[in-house]
Amino acid sequence: MTFTANPPKAIPEKRQITTKPRVSDKIFRGxxxxxxxxxxxxxxxxxxxxxxxxxxxFQTQGIGFITKVDWTAGVxxxxxxxxxxxxxxxxxxxxxxxLFVGVPLSVLTALFLTFYAPERLKxxxxxxxxxxxxxxxxxxxxxxxxxxxxxxxxxxxxxHKYLGWIPIFGMPSPAYTRSPFIAGLVLAIMIIPIVTSVSxxxxxxTPLDRIQAAxxxxxxxxxxxxxxxxxxxxxxxxxxxxxxxGRALGETVAVYSVLNIVFKVNFQVLYGFxxxxxSMIVGKWGEASLTESKALLAAGxxxxxxxxxxxxxxxxxxxxxxKTGK
Amino acid sequence: MTTFASTNSVKxxxxxxxxxxxxxxxxxLLIAAAIATYLVVALTPMKGKLAYVLxxxxxxxxxxxxxxxxxxxxxxxxxxLAASIMMTGGMLVFLPVVSLLYTTVVKGFKGLRPQxxxxxxxxTSYSDPLTSGGLLHAIIGTLFLIxxxxxxxxxxxxxxxxxxxxxxxxxxxxxxxxVQAMSGVPSVVAGIFIYAALLLTTNLRGSTIIGALPxxxxxxxxxxxxxxxxxxxxxxELREAGLALGATQWKTVATIVVPAARNGLITAVILGVAxxxxxxxxxxxxxxxxxxxxxxxxxxxxxxxxxxVWSGLRDGTEGGLQRAWTGILVLLMLVLTxxxxxxIFGSRKVK
Amino acid sequence: MSxxxxxxxxxxxxxxxxxxxxxxxxxxxxxxxxxxTAPLGSGLEAREIHAWFGKHHALADVSLDFAAGTVTALxxxxxxxxxxxxxxxxxxxxxxxxxxxxxEVLLDGKDIYQPGVDVTKIRLQIGMVFxxxxxxxxxxxxxxxxxxxxxxxxxxxxxxxxLLEECLTRAGLWxxxxxxxxxxxxxxxxxxxxxLCIARSLAVNPKVLLMDxxxxxxxxGSTLRIEDTIGQLAKTMTIIIVTHNMQxxxxxxxxxxxxxxxxxxxxxxxxxxxxxxxxxPKDERTENYVSGRFG
Numbered sequence: 001m002t003f004t005a006n007p008p009k010a011i012p013e014k015r016q017i018t019t020k021p022r023v024s025d026k027i028f029r030g031x032x033x034x035x036x037x038x039x040x041x042x043x044x045x046x047x048x049x050x051x052x053x054x055x056x057x058f059q060t061q062g063i064g065f066i067t068k069v070d071w072t073a074g075v076x077x078x079x080x081x082x083x084x085x086x087x088x089x090x091x092x093x094x095x096x097x098x099l100f101v102g103v104p105l106s107v108l109t110a111l112f113l114t115f116y117a118p119e120r121l122k123x124x125x126x127x128x129x130x131x132x133x134x135x136x137x138x139x140x141x142x143x144x145x146x147x148x149x150x151x152x153x154x155x156x157x158x159x160h161k162y163l164g165w166i167p168i169f170g171m172p173s174p175a176y177t178r179s180p181f182i183a184g185l186v187l188a189i190m191i192i193p194i195v196t197s198v199s200x201x202x203x204x205x206t207p208l209d210r211i212q213a214a215x216x217x218x219x220x221x222x223x224x225x226x227x228x229x230x231x232x233x234x235x236x237x238x239x240x241x242x243x244x245x246g247r248a249l250g251e252t253v254a255v256y257s258v259l260n261i262v263f264k265v266n267f268q269v270l271y272g273f274x275x276x277x278x279s280m281i282v283g284k285w286g287e288a289s290l291t292e293s294k295a296l297l298a299a300g301x302x303x304x305x306x307x308x309x310x311x312x313x314x315x316x317x318x319x320x321x322x323k324t325g326k
Numbered sequence: 327m328t329t330f331a332s333t334n335s336v337k338x339x340x341x342x343x344x345x346x347x348x349x350x351x352x353x354x355l356l357i358a359a360a361i362a363t364y365l366v367v368a369l370t371p372m373k374g375k376l377a378y379v380l381x382x383x384x385x386x387x388x389x390x391x392x393x394x395x396x397x398x399x400x401x402x403x404x405x406x407l408a409a410s411i412m413m414t415g416g417m418l419v420f421l422p423v424v425s426l427l428y429t430t431v432v433k434g435f436k437g438l439r440p441q442x443x444x445x446x447x448x449x450t451s452y453s454d455p456l457t458s459g460g461l462l463h464a465i466i467g468t469l470f471l472i473x474x475x476x477x478x479x480x481x482x483x484x485x486x487x488x489x490x491x492x493x494x495x496x497x498x499x500x501x502x503x504x505v506q507a508m509s510g511v512p513s514v515v516a517g518i519f520i521y522a523a524l525l526l527t528t529n530l531r532g533s534t535i536i537g538a539l540p541x542x543x544x545x546x547x548x549x550x551x552x553x554x555x556x557x558x559x560x561x562x563e564l565r566e567a568g569l570a571l572g573a574t575q576w577k578t579v580a581t582i583v584v585p586a587a588r589n590g591l592i593t594a595v596i597l598g599v600a601x602x603x604x605x606x607x608x609x610x611x612x613x614x615x616x617x618x619x620x621x622x623x624x625x626x627x628x629x630x631x632x633x634x635v636w637s638g639l640r641d642g643t644e645g646g647l648q649r650a651w652t653g654i655l656v657l658l659m660l661v662l663t664x665x666x667x668x669x670i671f672g673s674r675k676v677k
Numbered sequence: 678m679s680x681x682x683x684x685x686x687x688x689x690x691x692x693x694x695x696x697x698x699x700x701x702x703x704x705x706x707x708x709x710x711x712x713x714t715a716p717l718g719s720g721l722e723a724r725e726i727h728a729w730f731g732k733h734h735a736l737a738d739v740s741l742d743f744a745a746g747t748v749t750a751l752x753x754x755x756x757x758x759x760x761x762x763x764x765x766x767x768x769x770x771x772x773x774x775x776x777x778x779x780x781e782v783l784l785d786g787k788d789i790y791q792p793g794v795d796v797t798k799i800r801l802q803i804g805m806v807f808x809x810x811x812x813x814x815x816x817x818x819x820x821x822x823x824x825x826x827x828x829x830x831x832x833x834x835x836x837x838x839x840l841l842e843e844c845l846t847r848a849g850l851w852x853x854x855x856x857x858x859x860x861x862x863x864x865x866x867x868x869x870x871x872x873l874c875i876a877r878s879l880a881v882n883p884k885v886l887l888m889d890x891x892x893x894x895x896x897x898g899s900t901l902r903i904e905d906t907i908g909q910l911a912k913t914m915t916i917i918i919v920t921h922n923m924q925x926x927x928x929x930x931x932x933x934x935x936x937x938x939x940x941x942x943x944x945x946x947x948x949x950x951x952x953x954x955x956x957x958p959k960d961e962r963t964e965n966y967v968s969g970r971f972g
Contacts, residue, residue, distance in 0.1 A: 021575075028576035032493055035485035039504040039550075042543055046511065046519045053522040108415025116412055119774070125420065127669075132423045134665050136604020137513075138632045139654050142639055143426050146433075146647070158376070189422045196419070209811040213874070216769060218801035218881060219828035220401050222408035227828055231815035243510075250512020252607035257639060278514045282610055293526065300518045304511065311510030312503070336738070338729040338777035341790040342768065348792060398795045401830035 046304060054298025056291065057082050065298065071263045071284075073292045082295040084302060086265045090180065090275020091303075094255065095248040097184025097269055102191045103241045109192070110199035111229070115221060126200075133193035141257030144186035149258060152182045156270040170268045178260035180274035186254050191244030198240030202233040202321060236321040242314030250307045252278040277303045355393055359385035383414055427658075434655025437648045442656075447629075448618040453643035461653055463619045464634035467534065468660070470623055471609075471630055472599050474538035475545050480595060483549035487594075490550075491557040492565075492579055509547035516540035517608030525612070532614030534623035537630070540608035549598035556590030557583065593672040600664040604657055606632040631657040720745040720915050721766060721803070721885050726780035727942070728761045730773060735761045737942035739780075741934060743885070748907060748916045750926035750951065753936035753966070758943025759919045762936070763887050766917065767803035768796050784884075801829055803885040804878035809894050810870035812862035812877070819858035821873055825881040833880070840880055848876035849906040868899020875906060886910065888918040892925065904929050923967055927955050935963045 021029070051058075058065055061082050068083020109129070113122050153176040160176075163169045206229050214224040256279035266274050281296045281303075288296060363381040367373065372381070387410040395403035442460035450459030486505065490498055517540045524530055524539075560583050568578030584591070614627025615637075631653055638650030721743045728736040736758035743749050751759040764770040765778055768789060781788045789799045812821045819837075822844050826833055833840050841858065845851040850872040854865070862873060871891060878886055888907070892900040900922075907916060907929045920926050926933050933955070934948040947960045958964045965971055 024576045025574045028574075028579070029493055029495075032485050032489040033495060033497070035482055036489035036497070036501045038482045039486065039501065039508050039546065042546070043504060043507060043511075045523065046515065046543075049519055049522040050515070053526055105415050105419050108412045109419045112412040112416035116409060117416070125416070128420060128423050131662075131665060132426075134600050134661055135426060136606070136632055136654070136657055136661065138604060138606045138635050138639075139426065139430065139658065142635065142650055142654055143429055145639070147425060147429050148422075154374075155376070192419055207811070209807060209809055210813060212769060212772065212805075212807065213811040213813070213877075214824075214828055215772070216767065216800055216805035216807075217825035217828050217877065218797045218799075220405035220797055222405040223401060223828045223830070225408070227813060227824065231813075246510045250510075250514065252512070252514040253636065278512060278607070281514055281518065282607060285611065297518055297522050297526075300515050300522075304515045307510050307512055307515070308507055312507055315503075315506045336725070336727050336779045338727070339779055340771070340777050341792065342771040342796065345792065397793075398798075399830075401797065402795070404830070 047301070050297050050301035050304060054294055054296075054301050057295035057298040061295075065295075066302065069263060069265055071280075073289055080291060080295070082292075082298075083263075084277065084299055086263050087261075087275040087277045087280050087299070088302070089265050089267075090261075091249055091277050091306075093267065093269060094180045094183045094187060094259070094274060094276060095245055097181060098187035098191055098248045099241055099245060100188075101185060102188035102244060103195055103237070105188070106192050106195035106240070106244075107199055107237055109196050110203055111225060113196075114200055114203040115225060115229070129193050129196050132189075133197070137190065137251060137254045138257075140186055140190050141254040144182070144254060144258045148185060149177065149182055152185055153177060156181055160270050168267055168269055171271055172268070175272035176270060177272050178258060179270050179272045180259065180266065181269040183255045183259040183274065183276065184269065186258055187248045187251055190251060190254060191247050194247060195237075195240045195244040198243060198318060199233065199237050202236030202240070202318075203229055206232045233321075235317055239314050239317030239321060242310055242317060246307050246311040246314060249310060250278055250303060252282055255279045256282050351393060352390060355389040356386055359389050383410075386410070387414075430651065430655050430658055433648075433651035434653075434658075437652030438655060442652065446618045447634075452638055452641040452646040452649055454645055456645065456648055456652075459649075461631065461634050461649075461656065463616060464629045464631045464653065465656070466619055467613075467616070467628045467630040467633075468603065468657075470534050470628065471538045471541055471613075472603060474535055474623065475541035475602055476595065476599060478538065478542040479545040479549060479598065483546050483594070483598070484553055484591065486546075486550045487553035487557055488579060488584075490554050492575070492583065505547050505550050508543070509551065511543065512607075513540070513544055513605050514607040516543045517611040519543075520608070521611040531625075532612050532627055533625055534613070534620065534628040537609050537613035537628060540612055541602040541605060544605060544608070545598040545602050548601045549594045552594035552597050553587075553591055556587045556594060559590065560586045589671045593668050596664050596668040596671065600661055600668065603661055603664065604632050606636050609633045610636070631660070720747075721917075722783040723762070723766065724781040724783065726762060726765055726782070727778060728758065728765055728770060729775075729777040731775035734942040736765075737944045739936075739945045741945065741948060743915050743917055745884075745915050746911065746913070747931040748911045748918065748929055749932040749934060750930035751917065751919045751934050751936060752921075752923060752926050753943070753946075754938075754971070755921075756943065757936040757938045759936045760889055761943070763889055763917060763919050766885075766887055767800050767805055769800075769805060797829060801825075801831070801881050802883050803887060804881065804883035805887045805889065806871070806874050806878055806891045808890045810867055810874050812865075812870050812873050814861065814863045816862060817859050818854050818862050818865070818873060821862050822876045822880050825877055829881065831881070833882070844876040844879040845873075847879055847906070847910060848872045849902055849909070850876055866899070868895050868902060871895060871899070871903060872906060875903070875910075879910075883914065885915045885917065888916065890919050890921060893921060900925070923955075923969075927951060935960075935966060937962055937966070 060080065061068070064083055066088065067085050068081065069086040070081045070083045072081050074080040113125055117125060156176045156179065160169055160171050164171065210228045210232070211224060214228050219227065255276050259276055259279060260273040261275060261280055261283055262273040263275070264273070277299055281299055284292065284296055359382055362385045363378055366381055367377055387407060390410060391403040391406045394406040437456050439456070441457070443462055443465070445458070445460030446463040447459050447461075486501065489495065490501060520536060520539045524536060525532065530536065564582050564586060565578055568582045569575065573581070609630055609632065613630065613633060615633070616627040616629045620626045620628050635650045635653040635657065638646040638648075638653060640646075641649075723739060723741045726736065726739045727734070739758075739762055741749075751763060753759050761770065766782055770776050770778060778790075782790060784799065784802060788794075813824055816824060819841055822841050823837060835843070842851060842855070845854060850869060853869060854873075862870065865873060871894075875886075875891075892903050895903065904925060907918065910916060911931075918926075918929065930951045932948065933951040935946045935954065935958075936943050937946045938944070947954065947958060947963045949959075954963065955967050958967060
């Protein structure tokens with residue numbers, strides 16, 4: 001009799017758990033998957049059609065399409081010049097003005113609503129901000145043109161009078177109407193709801209234990225906000241501001257109503273002309289030849305890419321903030 | 327029993343609540359600030375509404391901060407200063423909302439007569455006196471556009487949202503990313519895209535159905551994101567209960583999940599409609615135009631409320647602007663109705 | 678019904694007598710303490726404290742004196758109101774919007790709930806350490822310790838370096854972090870973070886330190902280190918600690934108060950020197966609890 005030890009047992013393979021979905025579920029999942037791809041399809045088509053139809057402009061103008069500042073459709077066979085430079089710079093200047101005015105106001109409002117306003121007032125004001133987000137942009141255009149512009153011209157005069165020594169507030173000749181400053185103000189008002197609500201959402205998520213820790217150390221409300229809320233919410237506010245920027249870049253009719261569009265680079269925000277891609281497309285559309293229309297589609301492609309990049313960056317920042325809590 | 331009695335006799339108090347009496351010094355200082363503002367404006371060359379507002383803010387905040395300083399020291403003064411700035415910032419934000427609503431109602435009301443709801447611009451030009459013409463055609467056009475855009479975007483959005491919440495397939499992250507990317511597409515880009523795709527090289531002309539296409543594109547991300555939020559609120563137990571009963575996933579979603587989220591899904595659609603009802607830019611490229619009612623959605627131009635407002639604004643005459651204000655008032659009433667109904671449905675998102 | 682009220686009656690009496698006896702016991706006890714740890718002025722007194730959350734009466738009629746330089750442990754099962762009670766002592770209770778209270782809390786004989794009292798000054802004198810370590814993640818270890826000075830905009834007579842070393846030493850953390858004061862606080866272990874929070878509270882030089890279950894989120898080793906720290910701190914300040922852990926109460930405290938709720942508002946059943954509460958409690962319910970029969 002020999003005793004043989006049991007050979008060591010091999011560790012069993014993990015069982016694969018598979019379910020065989022029923023036919024109805026297969027169809028269900030198939031349909032949902034296909035349908036969910038519709039956004040991919042639409043985005044691809046937008047990029048594809050705008051770039052293809054605008055290809056001629058990119059081809060003839062080359063890099064000049066983005067860098068040149070002149071936009072003249074050739075008459076009687078003379079070559080066209082389509083340069084979007086002034087419009088791109090103008091769009092950025094107006095959006096920057098909007099952010100410069102709108103973001104601080106939004107952050108103050110969000111802080112006020114989150115940490116200062118009594119419950120009832122808070123609910124009323126939040127509703128008002130949400131309501132503001134649902135106003136049609138043509139309303140902002142009309143209101144900006146009729147109500148805001150006269151006031152804003154006066155403010156612009158004051159700014160020029162006292163801060164005119166700063167180059168961007170300079171004024172070659174008194175022309176305060178339809179300036180990038182006024183367009184920026186209208187856009188600032190339009191982006192306030194989105195920036196405010198994103199900031200508010202982030203501030204609301206400030207960990208309570210940190211807030212309490214600050215208060216327990218004898219902090220006043222403002223000291224607490226400075227030490228806890230702002231460091232926590234900073235990147236979220238940046239994300240919210242970028243979402244606002246995405247909106248400001250693409251806004252059309254509101255800007256068109258209050259901006260004097262000229263194909264010339266203007267860094268003096270108070271001075272009465274500027275550039276804006278979206279409004280330029282609308283403005284030129286009516287009397288554009290086929291060639292020019294194609295150039296306008298190319299301009300739309302540039303705008304599409306700009307907003308896409310800004311929005312994705314913004315969403316990335318906001319989502320990361322919400323997830324990590326930092 | 328005695329203990330209970332003595333317990334009940336103790337009243338809950340909130341000693342940290344600021345009483346009216348404690349606010350008397352603050353109020354008196356506000357009045358003092360108002361007087362100081364008035365005096366400064368009267369005695370110095372600073373003039374105008376802006377001067378009043380600015381000086382009152384400076385004096386008011388300064389006085390309050392000084393009061394805090396005298397009572398509790400520097401950190402309290404800084405706190406008061408911060409609070410005052412935030413409150414002012416908040417108020418500054420609400421001024422435009424109030425002004426927008428006020429101006430629209432006051433200016434739009436003048437042109438709001440019954441006849442505009444029964445007449446079109448068929449035999450009227452924008453500069454004509456307001457006693458003729460109306461915006462019936464624009465209202466009908468807007469309703470058409472909303473209906474068509476909803477019919478197109480609703481299945482796409484809800485099914486995408488269901489994919490994201492129910493299937494959670496491998497592509498979920500990517501789809502989510504795409505939906506977000508879509509929500510950033512500027513309305514003018516949606517408009518010229520449809521133009522480039524359908525009108526530029528074909529014999530097609532702008533019509534109601536083509537005008538509704540860019541609106542559908544703009545509507546999809548709004549509806550998808552709201553629907554997704556709502557579907558996530560449906561408790562998982564409901565889904566498990568359905569599956570545990572042997573129902574297929576399809577049956578569970580169709581008979582349990584979607585009905586449970588019904589109100590929320592309606593809210594999603596309403597928010598989507600509110601998003602597009604006032605869109606102007608895409609219509610400029612795709613709608614064509616019409617001065618009268620056009621019942622044919624496939625051919626011939628169409629009008630819409632925002633387009634009507636746009637035309638009035640571009641017309642620039644007194645009559646045109648008046649028509650624009652009245653049009654925007656009607657449009658705003660539509661948007662407000664949508665907003666309020668979204669709130670009502672939204673308040674009970676999941677049954 | 679009558680049974681309950683009888684119980685309450687008894688409890689009331691025991692509470693009152695306990696409070697009275699405590700004052701004298703505390704005085705004796707303080708006198709017995711080592712020379713060099715002189716009393717730091719009168720301590721903290723809670724008078725007939727009630728607390729509510731909305732309509733819910735969470736805590737009823739608690740009167741308790743905390744003599745200077747002693748450690749008092751508050752024990753009792755969950756929901757007995759001990760955490761609510763400790764939060765009324767430095768006015769952290771009022772951060773819950775529905776909260777209300779009645780009664781007085783006297784610090785150096787003055788009611789901290791008096792209208793016009795600057796609540797931030799109160800919290801500077803009565804520090805608090807929370808259940809979960811909550812250092813400020815955006816600050817370094819050093820900045821965390823000094824954050825209280827910055828938050829309240831006060832200056833310490835000592836230089837920052839001295840203060841850092843002193844507070845971290847008192848909190849028992851100095852040797853572990855002295856070489857990385859510039860590192861972010863998030864890199865510390867849970868126990869180290871909690872000691873950092875203690876050091877942070879010490880920097881503003883409070884008279885009283887409230888600790889709300891400071892060890893409940895920590896491993897046994899870290900718990901022992903914190904208990905050691907508490908023992909060291911008690912020489913110079915008044916400490917009130919809420920704990921679920923009866924052994925901890927027995928190890929660190931001079932006095933123990935037992936809280937209980939019979940479904941109604943929580944209240945204090947019994948208070949006394951810790952060894953008495955654990956060896957010969959007067960109330961049957963206290964005995965049941967400390968012997969582990971419930972809770």
